[in-house]
Amino acid sequence: MEKKRKLTIAKAMSEAIALEMRTSPEVLVMGEDIAKLGGVFGNTQGLLDEFGPDRVRDTPISETAFIGTAVGMAAAGMKPVVELMFVDFFGVCMDAIYNLAAKQSYFSGGNVTCPMVLMTSVGGGYGDAGQHSQALFATFGHLPGLKVVIPSNAYDAKGMMAAAISDPNPVVFMFHKALQGMGWLGTVPRSITHVPEERYTIALDHAHIVREGRDITLVGLGHTVHLALDAAAELEGEGIEAEVIDLRSIAPLDRETIIRSVAKTGALISVDDDYHSYGVGAEILANVAEQDDLHLKAPLKRISYPDIPVPFAPEMEHAVLPNAGKIVTAARKLLKESAHV
Known part of the structure; x- marks a missing residue:
């Protein structure tokens, strides 16, 4: 019988990314403070130690640059997982997301896909005001070519992240701050669930x-x-x-x-x-x-x-x-x- 172990969504996400990186050298991670710090919301904890700076890359504070770079990497056969720290920051990089990532497969007749995951935090309740507290689900869900998902618990988070990295389409992987398991945020206890150690996937189109x-x-x-x-x-x-x-x-x-x-x-x-x-x-x-x-x-x-x-x-x-x-x-x-x- 498998030993029950409970993980937070943050740890489940980082575990899923690590499993994909071990089996696929094309997977790499980029974003602000995702390497040594392990991500402001804990999504990339431990990845730098295991995979090194070539595959876990801290970026300058320029979402336009590093998300655009991720789109190009995806076109060239890589599988980038890139973090937009707050979904509110989408305004400075929307051209790369919608006009490049979302349309790449369509414009090329399916010859150039975009296997890219854009993970981003959503949600308010922390006194962070209008620049760091929005959800914007519909903003991304409205755009053809993007898959947009959000887990409510750690079990789903791991399986959905594995499925997102394996998907040939660009996936916007949203995570809510109140569910991450970061102590300074507070966490809904129900979101911390048993997560199997092995790899598994959860379909990105089923409620x-x-x-x-x-x-x-x-x-x-x-x-x-x-x-x-x-x-x-x-x-x-x-x-x-x-x-x-x-x-x-x-x-x-x-x-x-x-x-x-x-x-x-x-x-x-x-x-x-x-x-x-x-x-x-x-x-x-x-x-x-x-x-x-x-x-x-x-x-x-x-x-x-x-x-x-x-x-x-x-x-x-x-x-x-x-x-x-x-x-x-x-x-x-x-x-x-x-x-x-």
């Missing part, structure tokens, strides 16, 4: 039903999966069975799993911490609304972050972030109204 229920479907991704689970536990005490779906992947979006769940429950709340308008939640609700054979017992609902820059003051920031209480309140309201229809 996961993490809790089954019959009364309402709650859809989350990354951190909001845990908010949904906390809400489901509270609702259970009131006799309400909530089904919780972990999207795992934003692009491609597993629409079928969502539709099957809503067909069973008849009610849906989507929860994400990206901006409200034009977001993942809107796409999920539209996907369900377009089905002509679903019998809904309640209006569709999305909980997200309002369309304002992230405040610096903690009291203001936490007031507008999604939380389990907002989910519980919304679920009660939807189901109470449905009972009177």
Whole structure:
């Protein structure tokens, strides 16, 4: 029997990268503070000691330069894993991501692929204001040619990272600060899970039903999966069975799993911490609304972050972030109204 061992998402990510580097000399890692420091969020711990500076490279503070370089390396047959420290920094390197990485295979008729992983931190709650606190799921999920994923736990993080490095397409691998396992951030305990030592992969296009229920479907991704689970536990005490779906992947979006769940429950709340308008939640609700054979017992609902820059003051920031209480309140309201229809 395999010994159970629990890892944080950060350690699971670095372990997955190390396994791929051992078996594939084409894999290398680049980014700011990813070598000696092991990454600000711990994603590359121990890699420099094992693989040396040729394959684990600290870069200058120029995302435009090193992400553009990674695209060129991918075109030449390498498999770069490159870190954009905060997703908020995408503005200075979006040309390399969208006009180069995302379109490389399409523009070449499939002759030049882009097996590149862009890992980046997302999420607020730390008083880091508008330059370091956004999620921006929809910004990347909207762009053809990119796969966009986010794990909610360490088991998924390892399997998804292995799959991302092996994928011939560019993968944006998002990780939420509240789930990383870095002591100075605080971590949702549920995200620290058993992780097998051997290599395994998790498909980058399948959502996961993490809790089954019959009364309402709650859809989350990354951190909001845990908010949904906390809400489901509270609702259970009131006799309400909530089904919780972990999207795992934003692009491609597993629409079928969502539709099957809503067909069973008849009610849906989507929860994400990206901006409200034009977001993942809107796409999920539209996907369900377009089905002509679903019998809904309640209006569709999305909980997200309002369309304002992230405040610096903690009291203001936490007031507008999604939380389990907002989910519980919304679920009660939807189901109470449905009972009177």
